[in-house]
Each structure stands twice: as C-alpha cells, then as structure tokens.
Amino acid sequence: MASSYDVIVLGSGPGGYVAAIRCAQLGLKTAIVERENLGGICLNWGCIPTKALLRSAEIFHYMQNAKDYGLKAQGIEADLEAVVKRSRGVAKQLNQGVTHLMKKNKITVHMGEGTLTGAKSLTVKGDKGEEKLTAKHIIVATGARARDLPFAPADGERVWTYRTAMTPPEMPKKLLVIGSGAIGIEFASFYNDMGSDVTVVEMLDRVVPVEDAEVSAFLEKSLTKQGMTIMTGAGVEDIKVGKTGVKAKIKAKDGKVTETEFTHAIVAIGIVPNTENIGIDKLADMDRGFIQIDPYGRTKSKGLWAIGDCTPGPWLAHKASHEGVTAAEAIAQELGNKDVHPHALDRNNIPGCTYCHPQIASVGMTEAKAKEAGYSVKVGNFPFIGNGKAIALGEAEGFIKTVFDAKTGELLGAHMIGAEVTELIQGYTVGKQLETTEAELMQTVFPHPTLSEMMHESVLAAYGKALHI
Numbered sequence: 001m002a003s004s005y006d007v008i009v010l011g012s013g014p015g016g017y018v019a020a021i022r023c024a025q026l027g028l029k030t031a032i033v034e035r036e037n038l039g040g041i042c043l044n045w046g047c048i049p050t051k052a053l054l055r056s057a058e059i060f061h062y063m064q065n066a067k068d069y070g071l072k073a074q075g076i077e078a079d080l081e082a083v084v085k086r087s088r089g090v091a092k093q094l095n096q097g098v099t100h101l102m103k104k105n106k107i108t109v110h111m112g113e114g115t116l117t118g119a120k121s122l123t124v125k126g127d128k129g130e131e132k133l134t135a136k137h138i139i140v141a142t143g144a145r146a147r148d149l150p151f152a153p154a155d156g157e158r159v160w161t162y163r164t165a166m167t168p169p170e171m172p173k174k175l176l177v178i179g180s181g182a183i184g185i186e187f188a189s190f191y192n193d194m195g196s197d198v199t200v201v202e203m204l205d206r207v208v209p210v211e212d213a214e215v216s217a218f219l220e221k222s223l224t225k226q227g228m229t230i231m232t233g234a235g236v237e238d239i240k241v242g243k244t245g246v247k248a249k250i251k252a253k254d255g256k257v258t259e260t261e262f263t264h265a266i267v268a269i270g271i272v273p274n275t276e277n278i279g280i281d282k283l284a285d286m287d288r289g290f291i292q293i294d295p296y297g298r299t300k301s302k303g304l305w306a307i308g309d310c311t312p313g314p315w316l317a318h319k320a321s322h323e324g325v326t327a328a329e330a331i332a333q334e335l336g337n338k339d340v341h342p343h344a345l346d347r348n349n350i351p352g353c354t355y356c357h358p359q360i361a362s363v364g365m366t367e368a369k370a371k372e373a374g375y376s377v378k379v380g381n382f383p384f385i386g387n388g389k390a391i392a393l394g395e396a397e398g399f400i401k402t403v404f405d406a407k408t409g410e411l412l413g414a415h416m417i418g419a420e421v422t423e424l425i426q427g428y429t430v431g432k433q434l435e436t437t438e439a440e441l442m443q444t445v446f447p448h449p450t451l452s453e454m455m456h457e458s459v460l461a462a463y464g465k466a467l468h469i
Contacts (some may be wrong), residue, residue, distance in 0.1 A: 002132035003108075005031045007331060008122065009139045010114045010278070013040020014047075015308030015320030016141030017098050022328035024105035026337060031133065032107055033114035033124050038098040040143055042317045044091050045163050050186055052087035053166065054355050057193035061357065068394055078194050080171050087166065116140075116279030119301035137303045137331045140291060141324065142278060144271040144309035149178065152239035152265070158246050159239065160266045162187065172196045172264040176248055178236050180207040182354040184268030185219075189356035192228055199229040199262070201250055206232055208354060212366040212415040214381075214401060219417060222358055222397065239265060273310040280306075287312070295344030297327035305331070319350050351429045353422040358398050361425035364413030364432055367403050376406040378438075380462030382454050384418045386469040389449040395419035400458040402428070409437035414458075420451055427455055438463060 006028035009020045016032060017039065023030040037044045056078075066073040102109050110133065112126025120138060124131045146161035148154055154161045157169065165187050173196065177188045180202035192198045200207065200223070206216040207223070207230060220230050233253035240247040245263040252258070273289040275281075284299035284306065285292040291306040293299055299306055305327045308320030322345060329342035354360040370377050384390040384398040398418020405412055414428035431441060441459040446452050460466045 002121070002134045003031070005029045005108070005133065005135040006335065007031075007137045007139065007328070008033065008133055008135040009141055010116070010122065011040060011141035011143055011274075011308070011310075012038045012098065012109075013141060013143045013308060013320060014042045014317040015143075015324045016040065016139070017101070017324075018321040019139050019141060019307060019324030019328050020107050021101060021105050022325045023331065024107050026328065026332040026340065028328075028332060028335070030105075030107045031110060031135070032102065033110045033112065033122070033133075035111070035113045037095055038102065038109070039091075039095045041145075043094045043098065045166060047317050048094055049087040049091040049166055050162070050190075051355055052090040053083060053190050054186060054357075056083040056086065057190045058357065061193045080168065080194070083194075084167055114278065116283060116304075119283050119299075119304040122279070135303075136335065137305060139297070139324070139327055139331075140275075140278070140280060140284075140299075140304070140306040140310060141308045141320070142274040142310045143320075144273045144315060146183075146267065147270045147272050149236070149239065149267050149269065152241065152246075152267070154267060155241060158241050158264055160264060162266075162268065165266050168264075172262075174245070174262045174264075175199070176201065176236075176246070176260075176262040176265040177268060178265060179203075179268035179270070180209070180230075180232075181268060181270070182208070182352070184266065185223075185354055185356045187266050187268065188223070188228060192223075192226055193357065197227075199231065199260075201234050201236055202230075202232045203235050204232065208360060210352070211354075211360060211362055212401060212413075213368060214399075215360055215362070215415050215417045218399065219356070219358070219360065222417075223356075226357070271309065271315055275310050295326075296330040296342060297323055298330070314347070314350055314352065316350065316352065319345070319347075322350075346433075349429060349432045351425045353425065355422060358395075358418050359421045360417050361421040362413070362415045363425055363429045364411070365403060366413060366415065367401075370403050370405075370412045375412060377412065378404045378406045378462045380404075380458040380460065380466070382457040382461050382466060382469060384451075384454065386457065387449075387451060387454050389451050389453070390419065392449070393419060400424075400454045402455075402458045402462055404438050404459075404462050409439060411436055411438070411441070414455075418451075424452055424455060427452060 007023045009032045012034040020032045112124040175196045238249040283301045297305040307323035309315045329340040351363040380402045385396045401415045403413040446456040
C-alpha cells in the first residue's frame with residue numbers, strides 16, 4: 001500500500017529542503033525524497049564548500065602579503081589536502097544540520113531515486129527496494145548538473161567539473177578554466193591564489209558577462225594584475241587528454257588558433273537540468289529540459305509544482321529557497337489555509353554574488369539593460385579608494401555603481417566589485433523590494449566607518465551630491 005502525504009518534495013537541495021520545512025511549519029504532512037545527500041549540490045558540492053575553499057585561499061593571500069599590514073610571516077605554505085579536508089568538514093556539518101531540521105520538523109525522508117508516475121504519485125527505488133508514495137501535491141526540486149564539453153567529457157583526472165575541482169587529486173600547475181561565469185571565475189580565483197598558473201577562456205566578449213560592463217572590465221584588469229591570462233571572445237575547439245595533462249586548441253579573438261598544454265582543465269560552461277528519466281515530460285511543459293512554471297511554481301498539471309535549478313533561471317540557491325517558500329505557501333492556501341498569502345517571485349529583485357577576489361555582487365538592471373528597456377537613467381559610481389574603512393582594511397580596490405530611473409527616482413539596479421560586496425548587496429535588494437527611490441536612500445543614516453557608506457555615496461553621486469570624492 002502506498003504511503004500518503006499532503007506534500008512530497010522530490011530533491012533536498014536549498015529549494016527542496018526549505019520547501020519541505022515550510023510545508024511542515026504550515027501543518028502539512030510532508031515527505032522528502034533524495035537520491036544522494038540531504039542538502040543537495042549546494043551544501044555538499046556547491047555554494048558552501050566552495051566558499052570554505054575560497055576562505056582558505058583568501059587567508060593564504062593575506063599571509064603572503066603580511067608585510068602590507070606591518071606584519072612578518074615566514075615559511076608560509078599551502079596544504080591542499082588540509083584545505084580540502086576543512087571544506088569537506090564544513091559540508092558534512094551542514095548536511096548533518098539539514099538532517100536535524102528534517103527530524104525537528106517531522107519530515108519523513110525517503111532515500112532513493114524518485115520517479116513520477118503521475119502528478120500526485122511517485123516511486124522511490126532505494127536500498128529498501130521500491131516504495132510507492134502518493135500526495136495531494138508534489139514539488140519537483142531535482143536541480144541541475146554541470147554541462148560537459150562534447151569533445152572532452154570530464155574524466156576526473158585531467159578534465160574536471162566543479163565537483164572534482166572541489167576535491168582535487170593534485171594541485172594543478174597550469175590550469176585552463178573554460179567559462180567565466182560565477183563557477184569558472186571562483187575556481188580560477190581559488191587556484192590562482194593557491195599558486196596555479198591560470199588561463200581563463202570566455203566565448204563572449206567579456207568575463208562574467210551577465211554583470212554590468214564596468215564590473216566586467218574592472219574584474220578582467222584585476223585578474224590580469226594578479227597574474228591570470230584572460231582570453232575573451234575566444235573558444236576551445238578541441239582538447240586532447242594525455243597522462244600528464246591536456247592539449248587545448250584555442251581560437252583567439254583575432255581568429256588565430258594555437259595549441260597550448262595545461263596540466264588540468266576545469267569546464268564551467270553552464271548547467272543541464274536534472275529532469276531526464278523522472279517522468280516529468282508528459283506532466284509539464286518543458287523548454288530545453290527546464291520545467292516551465294507560473295510565478296508560484298505551478299506546472300500545467302494540477303498538484304504538480306517545480307522550483308529551483310530544474311526551472312528557468314537565474315540558477316541560484318537563494319532563488320530556489322525563495323521559490324520553495326512561495327510554492328509551499330501557495331499549496332497551503334489551496335488546501336484551505338486562509339492565513340497565508342504567497343507572493344509571486346520578482347526576478348528583478350534576485351541578487352547575484354560571485355566570490356572571486358575581488359568579490360562581485362549585483363541586483364536589478366545593468367546600465368545597458370535599463371537603457372535598452374527605454375529608461376532615462378541617472379548613474380552613480382563611488383570608488384573604494386574614497387572610503388576610510390576600505391583603506392584601513394587594505395582593500396581599496398573596487399567600486400559601487402547605482403542606476404536610477406531619472407524620471408521617478410526608482411532604484412533600477414546596483415552593481416559592486418570589491419571586498420565584502422556580497423554582504424553589502426542585500427541593502428540595495430531590500431531597497432528594491434520596498435520600491436525605494438533615491439530620496440529614501442539619501443536620507444538613510446549609514447554607520448561610520450563602514451564599507452556600507454560607499455552605498456550612500458554612490459546614490460549621492462548619481463545626483464551630483466557625493467561628499468568624499
């Protein structure tokens with residue numbers, strides 16, 4: 001006999017487990033199905049362990065530059081095995097935290113491979129054999145995986161995806177990073193700080209191409225200064241894998257093709273949704289493998305929902321978590337709970353963060369996108385060198401840029417590059433959610449001395465009122 005629930009969540013990443021918790025909080029009998037590790041890619045192989053790696057690289061960088069802070073440090077070495085071990089320990093701790101949250105919220109966990117047999121039923125194949133489950137509602141949160149190069153699939157030895165790059169069998173001496181999105185640039189930054197000779201190849205005309213053009217230009221200049229080779233408007237046409245490395249044919253911007261040897265290559269050219277063989281094809285509209293949903297997560301089949309990286313982008317953990325809460329509350333409302341009022345996701349208010357060195361963060365429209373959309377804009381730009389806290393930290397590299405609608409004063413977008421901007425961006429995200437204008441931001445008191453004062457100055461700069469530059 002099939003086990004029955006109010007809600008079953010297929011997948012336990014940051015979208016899935018958050019959706020399950022919110023369903024349970026709302027009094028719904030909830031189960032979650034996971035084939036590998038609770039917490040999904042984010043906690044185990046993505047967001048969290050990569051930040052642990054980058055933190056180690058950051059500290060190593062500071063130690064190597066101790067003299068800049070009036071300090072002496074000798075015999076500094078990086079222990080890659082210990083760095084990776086710490087990262088895996090952080091991931092394990094958070095995995096255990098999710099396990100605790102499932103128990104605390106009385107969520108039943110079914111470990112195994114889940115396959116939909118209908119909009120309200122699925123089977124789970126695991127160590128205990130096959131289980132049949134039914135629910136009034138099912139949320140698909142199966143996530144995504146790294147996309148392979150068709151002519152050089154990852155082998156885990158010389159050609160890596162993010163997964164191997166987090167637990168490297170050895171330190172790359174000469175590393176090729178294919179793709180300059182967040183994943184590619186973060187690993188390029190990590191391995192460069194750890195001592196690798198890094199080359200980044202990006203097909204488009206600038207690195208981190210989704211970011212504001214000024215941010216991209218600043219980052220390329222910074223990475224080049226750090227010793228990386230950056231090739232934009234270029235493509236890898238072929239890779240030959242050998243016992244000691246790879247030979248890559250790279251077509252440069254000028255059309256010239258050269259063959260260069262590297263010890264390792266990381267492929268970071270995007271993702272593929274995990275929607276094959278789960279029974280979703282006939283139950284939902286699909287586009288290139290991504291499940292099509294309404295702003296609340298509904299598919300075309302009543303009772304079937306989808307969230308996170310298996311749906312249209314941006315493909316970010318915090319977007320998945322937000323979608324999980326929205327879907328859970330919409331389900332509770334459909335089941336008769338009149339006290340919840342779900343809000344549709346506004347993709348314009350989703351911040352993006354890249355944890356390279358220097359960090360990048362943004363929310364809303366770039367200057368170019370705002371102009372394309374027909375806005376007349378006012379733009380403010382304030383450099384880190386004008387901020388006392390940044391100078392005291394020895395982090396005077398970067399800037400904060402704000403984009404406003406010249407007619408209404410609406411904050412259209414904010415773009416940052418520099419130390420700790422991934423923490424600062426939420427101030428502007430809250431402002432956008434509250435539909436703030438330049439007036440409220442100008443009248444807000446920012447504490448001194450802080451990096452956040454640059455946010456205030458950038459707003460003032462957009463209206464010709466900057467105080468410290």
